[in-house]
Amino acid sequence: MSILVFAEHDNSTLKAETLKTVAAAQAIGQDITILVAGYNCQSVVDAAAKVNGVSKVLAADNAAYEHQLAENISLLVVELAADYEHIIATALTTGKNFMPRVAALLDVTQISDIIGVESSDTFIRPIYAGNAIATVQSLDSKKVITVRSTGFDAVATDGNAEVVVLNIVTDAGNSSHVSDELTKSERPDLGAASVIISGGRGMQNGDNFKLLDGIADKLGAAIGASRAAVDAGFVPNDMQVGQTGKIVAPDLYIAVGISGAIQHLVGMKDSKIIVAINKDPEAPIFQVADYGIVADLFDALPELEAKL
């Protein structure tokens, strides 16, 4: 049973989530191939070759794949699909974008965002914003799957896979990249961080998010936000944790001034330890927090920073 795993990367670094997606692939079967599609992405190919449990790396290095446009990538994956029974990508924005196109071109449906594998055709995935867990069997001949990386543990990176350079170029020619506006940060990626501190509406404004910086520095944490904080314009949307933002499961999640709406909880309730700092003792966040402190965040944050 052959499995094709799509590597998530930014043309220079293989994203840590791919290591978790490979773990999901291993739960399904053996004979795993990674596809690296990008432009000037040799460093990603090298990193992919070291991923444990992978036998082959397919490298498609071409300008047509630089921005991983769904139209071009989906055609490439479909070209390769004949040799694989399972086609798997991480449920990050790139994978979510092109994989359903792959599925439709192959005339199969997709199983999105799996958090568990029961067998090679049966998968576990959350529905209704994580308020129910469905066990779903795919009846299609090929399985097109996206993986929620927080459901799996990363595989190690001391492997040695064979690299095969692909000479296929698939360019649909109906879309083009205009510009990127990426948030620059020295902090760890939200998806990969072992500690996350998030602010909500209680932070009151964007400037007050600076109160989280010192604590994040001391803990090596990433900084997240609730939708309320993003909608109010305090911070950019790529910091949003929740149903429509990022799903995270760090060792420690500190929620500051976040009430704990369903849509936020779905994004972080699989964290190992949850700490809530909120002045409202009735806030729903306290129902999931391992440790809560009822306090004004403007008093609590400086004190916490000083005592870490």
Next chain:
Amino acid sequence: MKVLVPIKRVIDYNVKVRVKPDNSNVDLANVKMAINPFCEIAVEEAVRLKEAGIATEVIAVSIGDKSCQEQLRTALALGADRAIQIETSETLDSLNIAKLLQKIVEEEQPQLVILGKQAIDSDNNQTGQMLGALTGMPQGTFASEVKIEGDKVNVTREVDGGLQTLALNMPAIVTTDLRLNEPRYASLPNIMKAKRKPLDVKNAADFGIDLSPRTKLLKVTPPAERQAGIVVETIDELVEKLKNEAKVIS
């Protein structure tokens, strides 16, 4: 330019769903239903394009039993010109939904199809992309800004590291993210007017598509409950617990 907006009837986003005791599915009996929030944003965007003089006609379409006419009427009250219901009592997989929508696209020839990025019940995030593949149209998913420039549409997308802008040749597919716009409320006069707007009913079986299921739902269970922990009195106590009890910081 015609704009097609597929919408879905789903459980209201404020409702806490309950799993049925026999674990066959969630219990939707007597639960408040509404238009999927992302679809509402799609309708709003289409209506704004019409108000800006760019779109000439906005067509809302929904697939389901008679009850989804309620959401189509909502879309009409928000400013859509006419509606199409594709009648079926089956629960369809997203590929089959996309195939039905493809037929409507062939009939109506819209320049733009605007969908929500995901339905808050199945959380699939697939239909728009699948429709793109089936029609050969390019796609701008997770859109936070849509600008028509000649025969192209520039779509700014919410991606993991920030924002990305793409230029798509029209006809094209756009799927909406939450920050694309803030949907308006339907006024009472508009709700009354919507009752007289055309709503065509077509039968899913008449399209000649094999709609047999692609997936089988074996079981639905409630998620593992998280137990509430303890409330500490001081920051000192919190730091001490995190270091020595939870051992998540050193």
